[in-house]
Structure formats: C-alpha cells, structure tokens
Amino acid sequence: MIARITRRPRKKRIVILGGGFGGVYAAIHLEKLLAGQHTVEICLVSRDNFFLFTPMLHEIAASDLEITNIINPLRKLLHKVEVLVGDVNEIDLPNKRVLILRGYRNESRQVDYDHLVIALGSITNFHNLPGFSELALTMKSLPDAIRLRAQIIRHLEEANSECNSTDRQSLLTFVVAGGGFAGVETVAALNDFVREALPFYPNLCEDMLRVMLVHSGSVILPELGESLGRYTQEVLARRGVEVQLNTRVKSMTENRVFLVDGVEIPSRTLVWTAGTAPNPLTVSLPCANERGRIRVNEFLRIPDWPDVWAVGDCAFVPDIRNPGKSHPPTAQHAMRQGKVVARNIAAVLLGRRPEPFSFRTIGLLASIGRRTGVARIFGFNFSGFFAWWMWRTVYLSKLPGLDKKIRVAFDWTLDLLFPKDVCAVYDFDHRRDFDNQNHTRNALGNNGGYGVTAHAPGAGVNWSHALVRSASPGR
Numbered sequence: 194m195i196a197r198i199t200r201r202p203r204k205k206r207i208v209i210l211g212g213g214f215g216g217v218y219a220a221i222h223l224e225k226l227l228a229g230q231h232t233v234e235i236c237l238v239s240r241d242n243f244f245l246f247t248p249m250l251h252e253i254a255a256s257d258l259e260i261t262n263i264i265n266p267l268r269k270l271l272h273k274v275e276v277l278v279g280d281v282n283e284i285d286l287p288n289k290r291v292l293i294l295r296g297y298r299n300e301s302r303q304v305d306y307d308h309l310v311i312a313l314g315s316i317t318n319f320h321n322l323p324g325f326s327e328l329a330l331t332m333k334s335l336p337d338a339i340r341l342r343a344q345i346i347r348h349l350e351e352a353n354s355e356c357n358s359t360d361r362q363s364l365l366t367f368v369v370a371g372g373g374f375a376g377v378e379t380v381a382a383l384n385d386f387v388r389e390a391l392p393f394y395p396n397l398c399e400d401m402l403r404v405m406l407v408h409s410g411s412v413i414l415p416e417l418g419e420s421l422g423r424y425t426q427e428v429l430a431r432r433g434v435e436v437q438l439n440t441r442v443k444s445m446t447e448n449r450v451f452l453v454d455g456v457e458i459p460s461r462t463l464v465w466t467a468g469t470a471p472n473p474l475t476v477s478l479p480c481a482n483e484r485g486r487i488r489v490n491e492f493l494r495i496p497d498w499p500d501v502w503a504v505g506d507c508a509f510v511p512d513i514r515n516p517g518k519s520h521p522p523t524a525q526h527a528m529r530q531g532k533v534v535a536r537n538i539a540a541v542l543l544g545r546r547p548e549p550f551s552f553r554t555i556g557l558l559a560s561i562g563r564r565t566g567v568a569r570i571f572g573f574n575f576s577g578f579f580a581w582w583m584w585r586t587v588y589l590s591k592l593p594g595l596d597k598k599i600r601v602a603f604d605w606t607l608d609l610l611f612p613k614d615v616c617a618v619y620d621f622d623h624r625r626d627f628d629n630q631n632h633t634r635n636a637l638g639n640n641g642g643y644g645v646t647a648h649a650p651g652a653g654v655n656w657s658h659a660l661v662r663s664a665s666p667g668r
Contacts, residue, residue: 213312222536238304258605259604286480313475353396364461365403380404380434381434389613404433417557437452492550565580
C-alpha cells in the first residue's frame with residue numbers, strides 16, 4: 194500500500210513596515226478581516242515594540258503625563274500578528290523580500306512577502322543646516338520628549354547656581370522653530386512647564402525667562418486659518434511667549450541661535466519642528482515618487498508593483514475629490530488609510546474588487562496651554578476652554594487601550610490638583626552599549642544610565658518608566 198503525502202500550501206505572508214499610525218492600524222484591521230483565514234500570516238516590522246500616540250507627546254515633555262502612558266505594547270494590541278522589532282535596511286521589490294537589522298548586534302534577517310505595506314513614516318528634515326542634527330532637539334519620538342524635559346530642568350539647575358548673567362540668559366532662553374501644530378503645542382507646553390517650575394528655584398524669577406517661537410510665515414497654525422492663528426499668537430504673547438514671524442533659523446552654536454534677518458539669540462536650547470521628510474528608504478525604491486513620497490493610486494497600491502501598498506507620511510495618496518492634490522500626512526488620514534489598505538489586501542486575497550480611498554478631514558485641533566485650545570471642526574472655528582476640552586476628549590477617545598485611557602485621565606486629574614513634578618529622566622549616548630558587562634555594571638551604579646533630578650515635594654521616579662530608550666516614528 195502506497196501512502197500519499199500531500200504538502201501543505203505555503204501561507205501567503207503580508208508584511209507591514211512601520212509601527213506608526215498607518216502600519217499599526219493596517220495590522221489591527223487585517224487581523225480582524227483575516228481571522229478565519231489559516232492560509233495567511235501577517236508580520237509587522239517596527240523599530241520599537243510599542244505604538245506611540247504622538248499627539249500627546251508634548252505633554253510628556255511638560256510633565257503632564259507619565260512616560261509610558263501614551264505607548265502601547267504592539268504584542269498587546271496585536272494578538273495574531275508576528276511582531277519583528279528591528280530597523281528596515283533594504284526593500285527588494287523585484288525579489289519580494291525585505292532585509293531588517295535586529296538587536297544590539299544588528300543581526301540581519303530576510304523576510305519574504307506576498308503583499309507588502311510600506312508605512313515607514315517621516316523623519317526630521319534639518320534642511321542641511323550645519324550642526325543642527327547634533328545640537329538641536331526634535332519632537333518626534335518618546336526619547337525626544339524625555340530629553341527636552343531633562344534639558345529644561347538641567348538648565349534651570351545650572352541657572353539657579355549661575356552668577357554670570359550672560360550664561361544665565363542663554364540657559365533660560367528657549368527657542369522653538371516651526372509654527373505648525375508640533376511647534377505651537379511644544380512651545381505652549383514648554384512655556385507652562387518652565388514657569389510652573391520656577392517656584393522650586395529660589396534664585397530665578399519670570400523676568401529672567403525668555404521663550405520664543407520662530408515661524409517663517411505671516412501667521413502660525415496656517416492649517417487652521419488666519420483668525421485662529423492670530424488668536425493663538427495673542428494667547429501665547431499674553432503668557433510670555435515671543436512670536437517671531439516671517440523669519441527662519443539660519444544657524445546655531447552651543448550657546449547662540451541665529452536668524453536669517455540677522456537677529457542673534459543667546460540660547461542653548463533649540464527645538465526643531467520646522468520640517469519633515471519621507472523616510473530615505475522610500476526615495477531609493479524603483480517606483481514613482483513625489484518629493485520622496487511614494488506615488489500610489491486611489492486604492493493605495495503602487496501602480497507598477499501590484500503587490501506593494503503604501504500609507505501614511507511616506508505615501509503620496511491622490512485626493513479623488515481634488516484631482517492633482519494629495520491627502521495631507523496627518524494621523525487621522527494615516528489611521529483611515531491603514532483601515533482601507535487592510536480591506537483592499539483582504540479583498541485581493543479573496544478575489545474581490547478593492548475600494549478607493551476617500552476621506553475628508555473631520556477637524557483639526559491644537560492645545561495651546563493652560564486649558565486653552567483652538568479647533569476647526571467641519572469648517573467651524575472654536576477657541577478657548579471648549580476647544581481645549583474637545584482636544585482632550587477627542588484624543589483620549591483615540592488613545593488605544595482602556596487601561597491607557599484611565600491612566601491618562603488619572604494623570605490629567607492629578608495635574609489639576611498638584612504642581613508638576615520637576616524631575617528629569619534622560620539617556621546618555623555613551624551608556625547605550627549593554628553588550629559589555631562592565632558598561633552594564635557601571636550604568637547600574639549610576640541610575641541605569643539615566644540622570645535624575647527631583648525637586649517637587651513628594652516627586653519621585655517610577656523606575657519601570659525610566660528605562661525607556663527606544664525611538665518611534667512621529668505623528
């Protein structure tokens with residue numbers, strides 16, 4: 194009797210590159226849509242093992258929220274998706290494979306795919322300004338927010354004991370470049386935080402502080418329109434923020450920031466939010482792109498590569514309602530693109546027709562500090578406390594995970610009742626090598642490689658929160 198051996202058909206693999214809004218929401222919906230399909234496997238490649246909710250990032254820098262309350266472990270969000278933590282090193286479209294580097298030793302691993310979703314997001318664009326990548330701070334990742342808070346407090350510490358007025362001036366001058374959402378929310382949160390921290394420093398007063406926002410346009414928050422932009426400028430000015438319009442940052446040194454109009458600002462802190470660029474990997478791909486963003490059709494598919502899709506900041510998604518234009522690279526669009534690309538991949542696998550992506554922006558909201566906000570919802574403008582309440586309500590509802598929602602709401606409640614914790618948790622670059630046992634031992638002898646300064650009564654550090662050292666794509 195001859196036994197017949199039948200080989201199991203190889204499972205089709207869907208690989209998603211990127212752990213931001215587009216990639217994670219694509220994985221979440223694919224998991225739901227293909228739950229009963231045992232011939233399909235889904236793999237998500239992310240630099241980190243968590244999903245960062247970037248709209249609340251400035252609240253980490255301002256000590257409004259605990260560090261880990263706006264991140265969700267990917268393995269907690271995705272139950273049937275294989276999560277690979279590593280950096281995407283190469284995308285080989287002709288051979289349908291991706292090369293990723295994993296671990297501290299950068300071990301290489303090849304991942305083959307049948308369908309590929311590129312959701313690699315964007316990076317900070319310094320426009321080739323010399324020294325900015327080394328000296329300027331950014332606001333795109335969790336470590337960015339931690340470093341900003343640490344630097345603010347470190348400068349307050351130094352200024353409190355500094356007798357030289359020139360050095361003290363540069364320590365207490367904080368400059369934010371860029372008048373978009375990230376820049377305005379960052380400067381508002383920074384301004385509130387540093388002014389509320391002053392009572393803990395007896396040798397400092399508000400007259401010594403200088404907080405500046407530099408914007409190249411004639412009005413900040415141009416996406417919200419001129420009226421809300423002017424309102425935001427007036428609110429920030431009343432709260433001590435200097436708004437410099439129609440100018441740009443030209444260069445910087447360790448203790449100076451120079452503007453294109455010749456103004457020289459003594460400052461040791463520059464937060465750069467004045468530009469982003471698509472991930473460099475997308476530029477090298479053999480497909481059409483628009484200023485580095487991958488051109489896709491209305492189905493979020495790359496025309497010349499039918500098994501490859503792209504969503505989020507790295508994709509140029511045509512707006513079928515406005516021919517020739519694209520959808521803006523925002524979180525609300527990336528979330529919905531992730532959902533549609535999941536439906537379309539499932540449809541292709543099941544032999545159905547894909548659906549075009551069409552979405553109209555529901556609204557835009559910004560928090561501008563001290564329980565004040567601005568918002569444009571369905572074409573209507575809102576400002577003040579109600580807009581701030583809408584901002585918190587909307588983003589709390591979008592934050593994944595019931596436990597995270599409760600933690601954030603609890604933090605916000607405590608923020609109403611108690612002063613902010615003036616503590617700094619930061620990472621020293623030269624302590625990142627944990628492969629060497631001596632480095633590990635030395636790091637543990639110095640707070641695990643992190644510096645901590647605490648001043649608020651009862652302020653402490655949750656060490657499970659302190660040991661965060663990964664970066665994540667931004668908003």
